[in-house]
Amino acid sequence: MSFTRFIIKxxxxxxxxxxxTLLITIALVGSNMDAILKQSVALEVRQQVTDxxxxxxxxxxxxxxxxxxxxxxxxxxxxxxLDKPWYYPPRLGLSMYKILTLDFGHAKFLTSDTGSxxxxxxxxxxxxxxxxxxTTATLIISLxxxxxxxxxxxxxxxxxxxxxxxxxxxxxxxxxxxxGMLMIFVFAFVYQIFPARATPLxxxxxxxxIGALLYHMALPLITLVLIGFGSWAYLVRNFIVGIMQEDFxxxxxxxGISEKKIIYTHALKNAAPPIVTVLxxxxxxxxxxxxxxxxxxxxxxMGRLYYEAISVLDLPVIIGETYVLTAFFLVSIFLAxxxxxxxxxxxRKG
Numbered sequence: 001m002s003f004t005r006f007i008i009k010x011x012x013x014x015x016x017x018x019x020x021t022l023l024i025t026i027a028l029v030g031s032n033m034d035a036i037l038k039q040s041v042a043l044e045v046r047q048q049v050t051d052x053x054x055x056x057x058x059x060x061x062x063x064x065x066x067x068x069x070x071x072x073x074x075x076x077x078x079x080x081x082l083d084k085p086w087y088y089p090p091r092l093g094l095s096m097y098k099i100l101t102l103d104f105g106h107a108k109f110l111t112s113d114t115g116s117x118x119x120x121x122x123x124x125x126x127x128x129x130x131x132x133x134x135t136t137a138t139l140i141i142s143l144x145x146x147x148x149x150x151x152x153x154x155x156x157x158x159x160x161x162x163x164x165x166x167x168x169x170x171x172x173x174x175x176x177x178x179x180g181m182l183m184i185f186v187f188a189f190v191y192q193i194f195p196a197r198a199t200p201l202x203x204x205x206x207x208x209x210i211g212a213l214l215y216h217m218a219l220p221l222i223t224l225v226l227i228g229f230g231s232w233a234y235l236v237r238n239f240i241v242g243i244m245q246e247d248f249x250x251x252x253x254x255x256g257i258s259e260k261k262i263i264y265t266h267a268l269k270n271a272a273p274p275i276v277t278v279l280x281x282x283x284x285x286x287x288x289x290x291x292x293x294x295x296x297x298x299x300x301x302m303g304r305l306y307y308e309a310i311s312v313l314d315l316p317v318i319i320g321e322t323y324v325l326t327a328f329f330l331v332s333i334f335l336a337x338x339x340x341x342x343x344x345x346x347x348r349k350g
Contacts, residue, residue: 003341003342006338006341007338007341010334010337010338011334014330014331014333014334017330018326018327018330019096021322021326022096022099022100022323022326023092023096025319025322025323026086026092026095026096026099026319027087029315029318029319030085030086030087031086032313032315033086033315033316033319034082034085034086036108036315037080037082038077038082040108041073041076041077041080041082042073044076045069045072045073045076046069046073049065049068049069049072081094099319099320099323102120102320103120104118104119104120104123104316104317104319104320104323105119105316106118106119106316107119107122107309107314107316107317108312108314108315108316109312109314110122110305110308110309110312110314110317112125113125113203113204113300114204119316119317119320120320122305122317122320123302123305123317123320123321123324126300126301126302126304126305127301127302127324129213129299129300129301129302130290130294130299130301130302130303132217133217133220133221133224133290133294133299133301134224134283134290135283136217136221137221137224137225137228138228138279138282138283140221140225140229141224141225141228141229141232141282142232142279142282144225144229144232144233145228145229145230145231145232145233145235145236146232146233146236146268146275148164148229148233148236148237149164149232149233149234149235149236149237149239149240150236150237150240150263150264150267150268151263152164152165152233152237152240153236153237153238153239153240153241153244153263153267154240154244154259154263154267156241161237164230164233164234164237165234165237167230167233168230168231168233168234169230169234170230171226171227171228171229171230171231172227172230172231174227175292176223176224176227176292176293176296177292177293177295177296179223179226179227180220180223180293180296180297181296183219183222183223184196184219184296184297187219188219194215194216194218194219195215195216195219197216197297197298198216198217198219198220198294198297198298198299198300199216199298199299199300200212200213200215200216216299217299219297220293220294220297220299223297224293232278232282235278236271236275239271239274239275240263240267240268240271243267243270243271244263244267246270248266249262249266249267252266273339273340276336276339276340277336277339277340280332280333280335280336280339281332281333281336283332284328284329284331284332284333290302290303290306291303291304291306291307294307295307302321302324302325305317305321306318306321309321
């Protein structure tokens, strides 16, 4: 199988998964979404009629006014296609098309920092902050983990190896929200080095907002790195342990190549496919797992937005975030597959 055909096959598979996920999401919230949309239409029509004093005064009695309002609601409902069930093929197809083109409609309760109720505006406002925090944390974690894991894997049963393995087990045993609360208590209340809330108090339009955001990001970033790099180091350590026992490593040593060059050049090169795969999945997984972390630190990103949307049952925001996070995850898997196929030709030929 050629590399181009391999990429096309993976892309088609990922798009199919995205469509299936989108369909399942719509099916789960379809009836509730219809109820909310119909209620919104009714409230909007009544508000418009009530605000038109001249129109209201033209009716002789309240019954005629109610009849007029009900007719207007019925016409608006039919115009929007809400008189048909959510699973009616034309409606379902239109809903999926709108979501695919990032047309998520308007939120019912939540707004962006600038006051917009457009779901796309709300999500795109929060997205850079989540990417900033979790991408930075993942890159730092992976760099420390790769260096430390390669070093520990080359010295099996050494003191460094035992410390790395022990720390990985301990750090992986504690949930991030619990460590987060401890970090807030110690560094925000006891020593007062960092703010307790990761949301800057100054408005977004303030010139100093970027600096304030980076300062508020420090504590959640430190927490994520502290929890994550141990397991990364242990993972890389296990990859290196297996590779260091291969015949080509023995041959490199016999040729007089330094141990450091063998570890960080030849061994890591052979461990690249699984490491790249784990890195790609870690990036997408960190974005998906941002809900609890951002809720604990009050970081103004997509995770906290998801938490708030679930709390108030703002379905347009929930659907929009689900689609965006699913797309992120599938793109990460696709890139991991492509890189794995690039580094290991056996994958694309299988």
